[in-house]
Amino acid sequence: MSELRIAVVGAGQMGADHINRITERIVGARVSVVVEPDVARGAAAAALAPGAVALTNFADALKRDDIDAVLVATPGQFHETVLLPALAAGLPILCEKPLTQDPVSSLRVLEAEQATGKQLIQVGFMRRFDREYAQLRALIESDRTGALLALHCAHRNPTTGEGYTDSMMITDSVVHEIDVVRFLTDSPIVSVEVKRPKRNSLAPSWLQDPILVLLETESGILADVEMNVNVQFGYQVRTEAVFEKGIAEIGRTAGLTLWQDGQYGGAEHTTFKTRFADAYDAQIQRWVTATKKGEIDGPSAWDGYLVAAACEAGVRAQETGERVEVEYVPRPAFYSHELVTSVTV
Amino acid sequence: MSELRIAVVGAGQMGADHINRITERIVGARVSVVVEPDVARGAAAAALAPGAVALTNFADALKRDDIDAVLVATPGQFHETVLLPALAAGLPILCEKPLTQDPVSSLRVLEAEQATGKQLIQVGFMRRFDREYAQLRALIESDRTGALLALHCAHRNPTTGEGYTDSMMITDSVVHEIDVVRFLTDSPIVSVEVKRPKRNSLAPSWLQDPILVLLETESGILADVEMNVNVQFGYQVRTEAVFEKGIAEIGRTAGLTLWQDGQYGGAEHTTFKTRFADAYDAQIQRWVTATKKGEIDGPSAWDGYLVAAACEAGVRAQETGERVEVEYVPRPAFYSHELVTSVTV
Amino acid sequence: MSELRIAVVGAGQMGADHINRITERIVGARVSVVVEPDVARGAAAAALAPGAVALTNFADALKRDDIDAVLVATPGQFHETVLLPALAAGLPILCEKPLTQDPVSSLRVLEAEQATGKQLIQVGFMRRFDREYAQLRALIESDRTGALLALHCAHRNPTTGEGYTDSMMITDSVVHEIDVVRFLTDSPIVSVEVKRPKRNSLAPSWLQDPILVLLETESGILADVEMNVNVQFGYQVRTEAVFEKGIAEIGRTAGLTLWQDGQYGGAEHTTFKTRFADAYDAQIQRWVTATKKGEIDGPSAWDGYLVAAACEAGVRAQETGERVEVEYVPRPAFYSHELVTSVTV
Amino acid sequence: MSELRIAVVGAGQMGADHINRITERIVGARVSVVVEPDVARGAAAAALAPGAVALTNFADALKRDDIDAVLVATPGQFHETVLLPALAAGLPILCEKPLTQDPVSSLRVLEAEQATGKQLIQVGFMRRFDREYAQLRALIESDRTGALLALHCAHRNPTTGEGYTDSMMITDSVVHEIDVVRFLTDSPIVSVEVKRPKRNSLAPSWLQDPILVLLETESGILADVEMNVNVQFGYQVRTEAVFEKGIAEIGRTAGLTLWQDGQYGGAEHTTFKTRFADAYDAQIQRWVTATKKGEIDGPSAWDGYLVAAACEAGVRAQETGERVEVEYVPRPAFYSHELVTSVTV
Numbered sequence A, B, C, D: 001m002s003e004l005r006i007a008v009v010g011a012g013q014m015g016a017d018h019i020n021r022i023t024e025r026i027v028g029a030r031v032s033v034v035v036e037p038d039v040a041r042g043a044a045a046a047a048l049a050p051g052a053v054a055l056t057n058f059a060d061a062l063k064r065d066d067i068d069a070v071l072v073a074t075p076g077q078f079h080e081t082v083l084l085p086a087l088a089a090g091l092p093i094l095c096e097k098p099l100t101q102d103p104v105s106s107l108r109v110l111e112a113e114q115a116t117g118k119q120l121i122q123v124g125f126m127r128r129f130d131r132e133y134a135q136l137r138a139l140i141e142s143d144r145t146g147a148l149l150a151l152h153c154a155h156r157n158p159t160t161g162e163g164y165t166d167s168m169m170i171t172d173s174v175v176h177e178i179d180v181v182r183f184l185t186d187s188p189i190v191s192v193e194v195k196r197p198k199r200n201s202l203a204p205s206w207l208q209d210p211i212l213v214l215l216e217t218e219s220g221i222l223a224d225v226e227m228n229v230n231v232q233f234g235y236q237v238r239t240e241a242v243f244e245k246g247i248a249e250i251g252r253t254a255g256l257t258l259w260q261d262g263q264y265g266g267a268e269h270t271t272f273k274t275r276f277a278d279a280y281d282a283q284i285q286r287w288v289t290a291t292k293k294g295e296i297d298g299p300s301a302w303d304g305y306l307v308a309a310a311c312e313a314g315v316r317a318q319e320t321g322e323r324v325e326v327e328y329v330p331r332p333a334f335y336s337h338e339l340v341t342s343v344t345v
C-alpha cells in the first residue's frame, strides 16, 4: 500500500485539524474523503486536502473504493453510528476520544469489534504520545525512584463556551486524566470522588468550576485532578508524580526567557493545539504506520470502554458528592494483549 | 530596656537552636537562663550563650530577676505547665508550635492569658515569616489575579524516627499547613478529611505514609495537603495557589545550577533548618523587637487554639476516613484585634 | 508534481540521517537516488528509502530522469564538484553547510548559479529553523525591548574525534554562529577575533579548546562565542541577547524534572541530533515545499558565501591572535531579494 | 569586649545603610560615632543608631574613647585620608571598596598598615559573602567538574546618574568582578581589554555603555564581563563558570512564580541592595566577630591594592582599546597569609 487513503468523518475544528495534519505533516497517508453533513463546511475541509472529495453521509463513503481507513472526528454522540458500519466494513479506525459517551454503547462497539476477529479501533487519547508523559511513564517503569504512590494533576483551560456543561468537565476534560492516569499507573481506576473548591466567578454561571477529582487505582495509587476550565491565563496540563524516593514533574513551558520591566518570564500555552501539537502528529503518524501493517499502536477500544465506565462514575460522583466505585465487565480474552506498555515516544 | 533577657525552657534540638540563634544572630536579646531537667544537656546548651545559667526547673527561673521574656521549646505536652506560670508572672512568651496539644488545654491557656489583661503569647508558626509565603499572602491580598480558589500543598520530610506516629503526621507536621492555610486565606478551617495514597514501603511499618489531607476554609477555599514524611530525597515545602485568573507557586529551590554528566540540576533542601533558616531568624527578631514595645508580632494564642481544634478534628478524620467538621468556641473580644494581616517580611 | 524525487549525494552520517528523515517524516518527497562512492555504505543508505537506487558517482545520477532535486551531504571539500554540475542541470539544491570551504570557490558557485538565471541553492544552516532562534529573531524584529546590542553565545560539544583540527573549530563549529549571528542581527560580520581561555586538558592534545570568538557586525553588535568542543557533559547551544531594555535567553533544556537524592534536575542534550531534530525536519520540509513551487525558503548561496568569507577570516584570527577584518565582494543584484527575514517557524 | 563600638565615617547612602544594618541586624556591635561633614545628614544618620553622636571630622572622633573600630564609607577619593590616621591609631577598619582609587595611594596604605605590625584593614568586597558565589567557589575548589577554564560575567544596573562617567564603569562597577574573579580563581589578573558592543541609546550621551571587559588570570583563565549600566529592566549579576567537565551558573532570581495573561514569570531585582542584602549582612557580622578576636575575615588591604592596580589598567584599556597588562609590586611577606581561601558562607 503506497499511501493510506483516509476518510475523515466530521469536519469540525478537530476534523479540519486532522485533515490539515494528514496533508501537511503525515507521511504515507492522505485524506481521500471528507464526510460532513454541513455541505459548506465539508467542502472547505476537503479543499485542505488535494484530491479529497466531500460527502454528506458515511454510508456513501463506504460504497467507494478509495478508503483504506477511517478517522472519526464527529461529536461523541455520533461515534457509535460511524464505528459500527466502519467495523462491519472491516476498516481500521482512529476514533477521537471518547470511544462513546457511556459504557453500554462502548460495550456494543467492543462486541462489534470482536465480531470482526481483529482489533481495528485505536482511540485518540493523544497524551500517551506526548514526550513528557512518555518520559514519566518510562520513569515509573524503571523503578529508579521506587514505587509510584500518588499523582497530582492540573488541567487548565482558558475559558469555556456556551455549550459546555458541568458533566462535560468530566466527560470532555477529566476524560484525558482518566485515561492517562491508567496509562501511567497501568492499573484501572476503581473509584471517583469530586470535591468543590471555591467557585470561579469568571466561569459561566451554570458551572461549578473548578473541581478537584480524586481517582483511585486498583493498585492503590491516588490521583488528584484539579479540573479548571476558566483560568483565563492560558492552557496548562501539569502532572507531579510522587514516588517512594523522589518526585517528578512534567508540563512546564519551554522556550525563550525574557527579562524586562523588573520581571523575568516566558510564554505559557493558551490552547491544547500548541501544547499537544507534537503529540497529535506522533499519534496520527504512528497510527498510519501501524495501520499499514494491520496493527494498532495506541489505546484500544477496551481502553475506550474503561474510560467510558470511569466517566459515568465520575459524573455520578460530581452529582452526588459521594465517592463512587467504578464497575467494569471482565476483560474479554480478545483484548488480553495489552498494548499500553508498548507506547514510547 | 537594652537587651531582652530570655529564659529558654527546653534545651532539646529546637531549644538549642534558638539559644544559638539568639546569641549569634538576634539583635537586642540574649539568653539569660536555660531551663532543662537533663543537667548535662542544660549545661551544654547554656554554654552556647555567654552569661547564661542552667536550671532544672522553671519555678526556680521565675524567682530570678534577670528574665524579661520566655521562649518555650519543651515537648508539646509540657507547654501548658510552662505557659500558665509564665503568664501568671506577666512575662511575654514565644511558644513553639503547637500552643498545646488539644483544644481544651489551649482554652485554659487562653483563659489565663485573658486574666493577665494583655496578649503575652506569640506562637512559633515560623512559616508566616518566610519570604515566599509572605509574597504569596501579599498576592492574595492584592486581588491582582482574582480571588483565591484552592491551594495545593506538599510537605515532605526525608525520614521519621522511632517515636513518630500516625497522629503526629497531623499534630506535628500538617499542623504547619493548618496554620498557614488560615494565614494565607484569612479564614478558619471548617473541615478536615484524610485520604490514603499508596503506602511508602520505605516508611516505618506502623505508619500510613503519605496521606492526602483536604482542608476547607469557611470562605470555601479547598486546600489539599500531601503530607509525606519518608520521601528520602530531601525536605520540601511547596504551595501552588489557584486564583480566578492565575496560578502562583512557591517553594522551588534557588542557588547554583550545575550541568554535568548529561544532566542539569541543583541542590534541594534536606532539612527544615536550612529551608526555614531565615524564617526562624525573622520570627525571633521580630518577636524580640515587638516584645520590647510590649506587643506581639505574629500568631497569637487564639491562632494556636484554632490550630489545636483543627488538629483534633484532623486526627479524628485520619482515624475514621470521614470528613470531620471543626468546632470552635466564639472568638473572645480580647482576641478581636486580628494580627494576622500585619505580618509582612 | 506529486512527490519530489531527491538525489542524496553523500551517505555518511549526515546523508543517512537525511535519507531516513525524508523517508519517515517529510511529506511530499522521497529519495530516488543515493550517490556514494563507498558501495556498501551506499547500498545500506539506499535500503533506508524504499525504491531508492545506489550509485557511485553523481554524473551517472544526472543522466537519470527520476531526479527533481539534489541534497548535497558530502564532506565540504567535495561540495563544489557536486554543486556545479547540479546547477548546470538546473536542479534545485539543498547543500549542507558550508556552501564551500573558502570564499573563492563559493564565488565560483555563485557565478554558476547566476548563470542559470535562478536561485537554485539553499544552504543547510538548520538553526534558522529552530523554534527558539525564530522566537529570538522575532523579538529582535519587534523592537519590544529596544535595539539589540550584544549576543553571548555558547556552543558546546561532548567530545571530538581524531580528524577534528583547530581550524575546524571555526569552519565546522563556529560556522553555525557565524550564520546565525547574521540571521539574528540581519547585518554582515565585519571582523573576527579569537581569544584563548585555559585549555581543557581533556581535549585532544593538538587542540586549543575552548576558544572565545568575538564577532562584530556592520551594525555594531558584538557577539562573543564560547566554542567548546570537549565539554564531556553534553551538547548545548545557548544564546543570550542583550537589548537596550531587556535580556532574552534561549537554549535551556525542557522536559521532566526529577527530585532525588538531595538534588533536582533534568536531562541535557548529548548530541545535536536531538537538540536540533525539529529544526532539521522543518528545514527539509520547508525546502521540499518551496522547491515544488520553484522557490527556496532559507539561507541562499549568497548567505553561504558570506559565511565562507567570515570563516576564512576566523581561521586567520585564530592563527594570528589578531582582530581580522572580513572582506566581501559587493552583493550582486541577483541576490538582492533578501530571504533572511522571511524565515519564521 | 561586650559590644564593638564602631565609628562610621561617611553618612551617604552606603554609610546610612551600614548604620542601619549595624543597629538593626548585627549582633555584638553598635554605632557610637558618625562622622559626616554635612551636619544635617550626619545628624539624620546618627539618629538611626540609639546613642550615636554625629561629628563633622574624623580627627575629633579619634580623640574619643568610645571607638573600637572604624567603618569607612566616604567617597573613594577620601579613603586614604581616613585610613592613614585610623591605622596610626591602631584601629581595626572595614573600608568600603575600593581601598583607594589608584595603586600608588593603595601602596601608601599598605605601608602604613605594615608599620602597625598587624593586618587591620578589611575591604568591603561583599560579593565574597554571597551564598551563590561561595557555592561556586566551593565547586571550583572541589575539582568535581575538572579545572575551571573560563568565566562569563554579566553585571547590569537599571540606570546611572549624572556623575557616573566612563571610567567609573571600571572603577565603580567592574571593580567588583575584578575582585571576585580573583576570589573565584585564586589567581591575580594579568591583563585587561575592553570591547565595545553597540551603544545603548538609553544611556547618558557621554557614556559608552555597555562594554565587554576581558580579564585574564595568571592561571590562564579568561573572564569576560558584560558591564551594562542602563539596562532599564532591573539589577542583575550573573556568572557562568566553564569547567573541563561541566558548567555552573549563579545569579538567577528565586521566589514566587506567577502564571498570568499567557505568561509565567517572577520578579527580578532592581537594586544591589536587595540582591546582596544577605551578603552585606554576612560581611559586617563576620567582620565584627573577627574584629573582636583581633582578626580580619575577608579581603585584605593587599586584595584592595591588587584591585586598584587592575582597575588602573582597565581604565587605560578602556581608553586605548588595547590589551593592557597589569603590573603589581611583589607581595610583601606581611601579606603572605592568604585569607581568601578561608571565606565560606
Ligand SMILES: [Mg+2]
Residues within 6 Å of the ligand: A021, A022, A023, A024, A025, A026, A027, A028, A029, A030, C027
Ligand atoms: Mg500525508
Ligand SMILES: [Mg+2]
Residues within 6 Å of the ligand: B021, B022, B023, B024, B025, B026, B027, B028, B029, B030, D027
Ligand atoms: Mg542576641
Ligand SMILES: [Mg+2]
Residues within 6 Å of the ligand: A027, C021, C022, C023, C024, C025, C026, C027, C028, C029, C030
Ligand atoms: Mg517522504
Ligand SMILES: [Mg+2]
Residues within 6 Å of the ligand: B027, D021, D022, D023, D024, D025, D026, D027, D028, D029, D030
Ligand atoms: Mg548591633
